[in-house]
Amino acid sequence: MTDLSTIRSRRETRDRWLLLTPALVILTLAAMGPLLIVVIYSFLTPGDYGGVEWQFSWTSWFNVVAERDFFTEELKLADAHLTVLWRSVKLSLLTVILSFLVGFPTAYFIATRPAHKRDMWMLLIMIPFWTNLLIRTFAIMQLIRNHGTINMILLGLGIVDEPVQMLYTEFSLLVGMTYVYLPLMILPVYASMERLDFNLVEAGYDLYATRFQVLRRVIFPLVKPGVVAGSILVFVPCLGAYVTPRVLGGGKQLMLGNLIDLQFGQLRNWPLGAALSLTLLAVVMVALVFYVRAIGREGESDV
Amino acid sequence: MIEIEGITKTFGEGASAFTALDDVSITIQSNEFFTLLGPSGCGKTTLLRTIAGFLDPTRGKLALDGEDLLSRPPYQRPVNTVFQSYALFPHMTVAENIAFGLEMLKKPKAQIKATVDEMLDLVQMAPMADRKTARISGGQQQRVALARALAPRPKVLLLDEPLSALDFKLRKEMQLELKRLQHETGITFVFVTHDQEEALTMSDRIAVMNLGTIRQIGGPRDIYDHPAERFVADFIGDTNFLQAELLDTTGEAARIRLGSGAETTARAAPGGPGAGGQVTVAVRPEHAAITGAGGALLPGTLQEVVYFGTDTHYHVDLDCGGRFVVRVQNQPGHMQPREVGARVGIDFAAGIGQVLKD
Numbered sequence: 001m002t003d004l005s006t007i008r009s010r011r012e013t014r015d016r017w018l019l020l021t022p023a024l025v026i027l028t029l030a031a032m033g034p035l036l037i038v039v040i041y042s043f044l045t046p047g048d049y050g051g052v053e054w055q056f057s058w059t060s061w062f063n064v065v066a067e068r069d070f071f072t073e074e075l076k077l078a079d080a081h082l083t084v085l086w087r088s089v090k091l092s093l094l095t096v097i098l099s100f101l102v103g104f105p106t107a108y109f110i111a112t113r114p115a116h117k118r119d120m121w122m123l124l125i126m127i128p129f130w131t132n133l134l135i136r137t138f139a140i141m142q143l144i145r146n147h148g149t150i151n152m153i154l155l156g157l158g159i160v161d162e163p164v165q166m167l168y169t170e171f172s173l174l175v176g177m178t179y180v181y182l183p184l185m186i187l188p189v190y191a192s193m194e195r196l197d198f199n200l201v202e203a204g205y206d207l208y209a210t211r212f213q214v215l216r217r218v219i220f221p222l223v224k225p226g227v228v229a230g231s232i233l234v235f236v237p238c239l240g241a242y243v244t245p246r247v248l249g250g251g252k253q254l255m256l257g258n259l260i261d262l263q264f265g266q267l268r269n270w271p272l273g274a275a276l277s278l279t280l281l282a283v284v285m286v287a288l289v290f291y292v293r294a295i296g297r298e299g300e301s302d303v
Numbered sequence: 304m305i306e307i308e309g310i311t312k313t314f315g316e317g318a319s320a321f322t323a324l325d326d327v328s329i330t331i332q333s334n335e336f337f338t339l340l341g342p343s344g345c346g347k348t349t350l351l352r353t354i355a356g357f358l359d360p361t362r363g364k365l366a367l368d369g370e371d372l373l374s375r376p377p378y379q380r381p382v383n384t385v386f387q388s389y390a391l392f393p394h395m396t397v398a399e400n401i402a403f404g405l406e407m408l409k410k411p412k413a414q415i416k417a418t419v420d421e422m423l424d425l426v427q428m429a430p431m432a433d434r435k436t437a438r439i440s441g442g443q444q445q446r447v448a449l450a451r452a453l454a455p456r457p458k459v460l461l462l463d464e465p466l467s468a469l470d471f472k473l474r475k476e477m478q479l480e481l482k483r484l485q486h487e488t489g490i491t492f493v494f495v496t497h498d499q500e501e502a503l504t505m506s507d508r509i510a511v512m513n514l515g516t517i518r519q520i521g522g523p524r525d526i527y528d529h530p531a532e533r534f535v536a537d538f539i540g541d542t543n544f545l546q547a548e549l550l551d552t553t554g555e556a557a558r559i560r561l562g563s564g565a566e567t568t569a570r571a572a573p574g575g576p577g578a579g580g581q582v583t584v585a586v587r588p589e590h591a592a593i594t595g596a597g598g599a600l601l602p603g604t605l606q607e608v609v610y611f612g613t614d615t616h617y618h619v620d621l622d623c624g625g626r627f628v629v630r631v632q633n634q635p636g637h638m639q640p641r642e643v644g645a646r647v648g649i650d651f652a653a654g655i656g657q658v659l660k661d
Contacts (some may be wrong), residue, residue: 199390202357205377206384207404208455217403221394 042274050268060271064279081259081276088256089283091170092238095177096185096231102178103185103230108219110186111193122190129183137247140176141167144248168250176248177238184237185230192226193219232291236284256280305331305354305459305491310363312349312515323349324360325515331493333368333458336485338494340502341512342538347495350512351461354493355384367458378407383452384461387468389444391436397447398423398432404455422450425484442473449481453488460485462494466501478504499539503527511535528587529570532660536585543586543627545601549658551578557658559584562623565600569656584656588630591651593617593641599648601627605641619647 042060044052067078110121128136143149146163154160166172196219204214220227242257249255254262256276263273312324324346331337339347352358354365356377365372372380383404391400401422405415423429426446431439436447445465452460462481466474482505485492496502502509503523510520511534519531530536533544547559550566557571559582569584596602606626607618610633617629627649641647 197388197390199386199388200392202355202377203384203386203390203392204403205357206355206382207451208378208407209403210378210407213407218392 038274038277042271042278044271046269046271048268050264050270052270057271060269060275063272064275084254084256084259085279085283087170087253088239088241088280091173091177091255092235092241094174095181095238096234098174098178099182099185099234100227100231103182103189104227107186107190107193107223107226110190111196112198118194125183125186128179133180133243134247136180137176137244140172140179141248144172144175167248168252170253172248173245173253173255176244177241180244181234181237184233188226188229188233189223190226192223196222228291228294232288235287239284239287240280304333304368305329305493306364306366307331307350307354308364308366310350310353310360310365312346312353312358313361322515324353327363327512327515327517329510329517329520331491333491334489336482336492336494336505336507338496338502338506338509339512340496340499340509340539343497345512346515347497347512348463349515351384351463351493351495354459355382355461356380381458382461383455383457383459384463385445385448385452385465387463387465389448389465391444391447391451393435393437396433396435397428397439400436400447401451401454404451408455418454422454425453425487426450441468442477445469445477449484453484453490456488457490459491459493462492464496466496467498474501481505503539511538513538529657530585530659531573533583533585536657536659541588541628541630543588543591544659545584545586545625545627545656547582547584547656547658549578549580549582556654557582559656559658561600562621562625563601567600567651567656568653569658570654572658572660574660583659583661585659586627586651586656588616588628589614589632590655591627591629591649593619593629593631594648594650596646596648599650601649603627603647603649605643605645605647608641608643617641617647619649621649 041052043056043058045055045057045059047053063078064081065078066075068075106125110118110125113121141148144166145151146165146167148167150166151160151163154164155162166175200218200222201214204218209217239255240257241255242261245253245255245258249258251258256279260273260276260280263269263276307327307329310324310327311322314321314323327346327350329337339350341347349358353360354372356372356375359373367381372382392403395403398419401419402415405418410418419432420429423432426449428443428446428450431443436444439447445468448465465481466477469477478501481492481494494502494505503526506523508520508522509526511518511526513534519526519535521529526535527539530539530542536542536544545561547561547569550558550560552558552571555571556568558566559569560566561584572582601619601621601623603619603621605617606620607616609616609618612633614630614632617631619627619629621627629649
């Protein structure tokens with residue numbers, strides 16, 4: 001008996017690995033492989049015309065945060081890189097906050113519609129999301145450029161005397177990224193809002209809670225998992241955003257994605273590009289760990 | 304005292320409009336255990352939600368102790384609800400749920416703690432105070448919902464079929480418990496149910512509702528023994544309906560001639576016709592007796608005998624048409640075996656039958 005069951009369990013283990021093989025192969029080749037190449041490249045010396053030379057060097061990692069003055073050889077912080085890094089993190093956080101402020105009421109609105117109308121509203125939210133990213137970004141540009149729709153209206157109404165400079169500022173990046181990633185906030189928030197038992201809202205009112213207190217003490221805690229998921233979904237692509245800052249920032253408001261592109265492209269410093277990519281990855285991982293911890297604690301007390 | 308005056312609630316507009324409440328007027332006394340009883344869709348929950356403030360009536364007045372309630376949002380009404388689904392906050396513990404209302408009323412911390420402890424004791428949930436509400440049983444959730452609604456000491460407690468999710472035994476226990484709590488707290492209870500037995504057991508007064516209107520208001524005994532109309536007689540308990548001729552009425556006594564030709568007296572329908580014409584008379588199965596065919600009010604043939612443990616039901620096909628059910632309590636040693644197909648008679652005392660309005 002014992003022998004038989006040991007053999008069976010061994011066979012089961014073997015079968016399991018066999019079934020997992022295709023997934024493991026794909027993961028290794030498609031995810032681990034390229035990542036490994038990036039890690040290796042970040043420790044090599046840049047080639048003169050792009051590419052790398054197979055010579056070990058710490059320089060690119062060093063250059064992520066610091067640089068040596070060209071003339072005096074004096075060591076100082078790489079202001080340019082840190083500015084871009086800070087701007088990326090700052091704008092991504094602001095985008096998360098802004099899309100929460102817009103997305104939460106929107107999700108609430110949709111979740112409180114009659115069931116047969118909710119799909120229509122969600123479709124309206126999703127349609128722009130299916131449109132090409134570049135087109136959506138140019139549409140925003142059309143709205144906020146100096147001779148764009150908003151400025152024309154403001155000028156026409158005599159509210160301002162000359163166009164307000166909105167394009168090529170951090171403001172334009174914020175507007176653009178919020179617009180682009182808003183559905184990623186609305187979807188998970190709506191999903192948890194739809195599952196919300198609206199009897200609980202009535203129970204809140206019944207127990208003397210005002211509208212705001214019901215929102216803060218009843219609705220928000222219950223849809224928090226959706227808000228956290230939405231925040232991650234918005235934060236991560238924002239941090240690596242490339243098209244939006246490129247178009248709406250006009251080369252002045254670089255974000256990490258643009259900086260990495262610059263290293264692999266015009267500046268032909270592949271190792272530095274690789275090191276910057278990994279820095280981006282690290283920031284994302286830190287943010288994720290932070291979030292997962294936050295939910296985990298919440299989850300434990302829930303049980 | 305709750306004064307409900309001419310409350311009408313219409314949902315939708317035009318051809319698809321649906322009147323959930325049609326000119327409903329009730330006065331509920333303070334300290335009363337008042338039950339709204341009716342089949343689903345009769346408007347009882349709509350009326351309850353109107354009192355709570357979750358619905359605005361299309362027309363009508365609603366006052367509590369002389370103060371208008373309709374102008375106030377639900378969170379400013381001294382009225383709390385025990386929801387059918389309990390609606391306990393899943394992200395809070397039992398104690399936090401009970402404290403919620405008090406916190407919203409901005410009571411001092413010490414007082415909140417004292418009241419929560421008192422409520423936990425009242426519903427015997429003190430050992431579970433720090434559990435999340437998802438981790439306690441249905442009966443316990445029911446108690447917590449009750450404690451949460453009672454903690455702010457409302458003037459009125461509204462209960463929306465709070466026992467319907469419990470199993471039979473727990474339900475019986477909770478019925479007594481609710482009655483005890485109402486007695487101890489002295490709060491007016493407005494209880495909604497479709498279960499006539501529950502209504503009869505617990506209520507001081509019952510309002511029977513159908514299709515958005517009040518059909519009859521009265522004490523449980525009143526409603527059961529003297530239903531005013533066919534719907535009430537049919538909805539509450541089992542009833543035999545007999546066609547009879549109304550001869551004359553003296554005060555509460557109506558002289559009737561049954562289909563068999565026998566004459567007896569029954570209780571007159573309040574506001575019904577005085578004399579002449581056909582009426583329907585309701586007789587409860589346990590108020591009639593089964594005898595020999597000779598000399599009985601209604602002779603007939605025994606068609607079926609159904610044994611129910613506590614009692615036996617005799618189904619009799621009457622000679623004058625129709626079927627009559629007699630319920631006889633089973634007492635050891637007093638069993639009279641009767642054969643199906645035997646000639647039997649049905650007797651009931653004068654004044655037992657109730658003439659119905661319709």
